[in-house]
Amino acid sequence: AIRMTQSPSSLSASTGDRVTITCRASQGISSYLAWYQQKPGKAPKLLIFAASTLQSGVPSRFSGSGSGTDFTLTISCLQSEDFATYYCQQYYSYPWTFGQGTKVEIK
Amino acid sequence: EVQLVESGGDLVQPGGSLRLSCAASGFTFNSYWMSWVRQTPGKGLEWVANIKQDGSERYYVDSVKGRFIISRDNAKNSLYLQMNSLRAEDTAFYYCARDSATVTPRGNFDYWGQGTLVTVSS
Numbered sequence: 001a002i003r004m005t006q007s008p009s010s011l012s013a014s015t016g017d018r019v020t021i022t023c024r025a026s027q028g029i030s031s032y033l034a035w036y037q038q039k040p041g042k043a044p045k046l047l048i049f050a051a052s053t054l055q056s057g058v059p060s061r062f063s064g065s066g067s068g069t070d071f072t073l074t075i076s077c078l079q080s081e082d083f084a085t086y087y088c089q090q091y092y093s094y095p096w097t098f099g100q101g102t103k104v105e106i107k
Numbered sequence: 108e109v110q111l112v113e114s115g116g117d118l119v120q121p122g123g124s125l126r127l128s129c130a131a132s133g134f135t136f137n138s139y140w141m142s143w144v145r146q147t148p149g150k151g152l153e154w155v156a157n158i159k160q161d162g163s164e165r166y167y168v169d170s171v172k173g174r175f176i177i178s179r180d181n182a183k184n185s186l187y188l189q190m191n192s193l194r195a196e197d198t199a200f201y202y203c204a205r206d207s208a209t210v211t212p213r214g215n216f217d218y219w220g221q222g223t224l225v226t227v228s229s
Contacts, residue, residue, distance in 0.1 A: 001169075034215035043202055043219035044152065055207075055217065087152055091214020095168040098152040 002026050002090050006099035012107040019075040021102045023088035028068045032092035035064055035073045038101075039084045047086075048073065078104070109133040109218045111203050116223030123193050123227070129186040129203030129220055137161075137181040140206040142216060143188045145199035145225075155201070156188065157212065170196075193227045200224050 003026035013019050023033065031051040036044035046055045048064040051071055061076045075082055083106055088099040115127040127143070142157040156167045156177040165177050176189040186203050201223050204216035 032214065043204075043221060044216075045219075046207065046215060046217045049207060049213065049215045089152070089154075089215060091212075094166050096154040096214055098154070100151050 001095050002029060002093060002097055004088055004090055004097050004099040006086075006088055006102050008102060009100065010103040010105060012105050013078050014107045015078055015080055017078045019078055019082075019104060021073045021086055021088075021104075023066075023071040023073070023099050025069045025071075025090055025092075029090045029092035031067045032090055033064075033066070033071050034089045034091065035062075036087045036089065037082075037084045038087065044087060075104075109205070111205065111218055111220035113201065113203055113220040113223040116201065116225045118226045118228065119193055120229050121194060121227055125190045125193065125225060127188040127190065127201055127203075127223060127225070131184045131186065131203075131205075134205070134218075136179075136184040138209045140212040141179060141186045142204045142206065143177060143186075144202045144204050144216070144219075145197075146202065146222070147199040150199075153199075157206070158186070159212075160209075190225070193225075195227050198225060198227045 005024045007022050033051045035048040038044040047058050052064045063074045085101045085103045087101050110132045112130045119125050143155040146152050158165045158177045174192045178187045203220045205218040206212045207215050207217035
């Protein structure tokens with residue numbers, strides 16, 4: 001199975017900050033990567049697919065980039081509602097696998 | 108409005124069985140691949156299985172192959188997960204999730220249910 005490794009595991013940031021989360025795949029996955037946001041007690045929410053395509057309704061402050069093995073999720077100007085845990089997921093090959101998550105906390 | 112509502116989670120002894128259900132509404136159910144994804148505090152999110160629109164193709168993560176069976180009833184707009192020979196490590200919240208594309212699976216999920224808790228313990 002393809003292993004997805006996110007860094008950092010957690011970070012503290014302030015409203016208005018620019019935040020970057022990275023995700024590395026154990027082998028090349030082209031652009032078959034998605035990002036999700038999850039808040040406590042809720043299901044994950046799809047933010048980005050195909051590494052850089054914003055899901056409908058997701059604010060433009062979210063962006064994704066990368067291909068092959070290295071990917072990033074950037075939040076350009078952190079808002080209060082963005083404090084959550086973020087997961088990457090590869091869908092290049094079965095079994096589809098997720099990263100371990102990055103928790104974005106209030107500084 | 109798209110809705111996915113899971114049910115069937117419970118406390119079950121190791122070696123036991125359980126059947127999860129997911130009732131879908133607000134979209135054309137038989138147009139989408141559907142998946143089960145589970146989440147534990149320790150292991151995070153794990154894709155478990157998925158099924159093609161007509162049920163003719165199914166895929167599983169290795170850890171559940173031979174024990175779990177995914178199925179669907181398009182007439183009832185429902186997705187199921189039959190879980191047999193349950194182990195402590197199957198303890199998790201189980202979500203049903205809709206693939207974000209029709210026809211061929213895109214492999215990511217645009218709608219999720221609220222989850223149902225399965226606890227495997229003696």
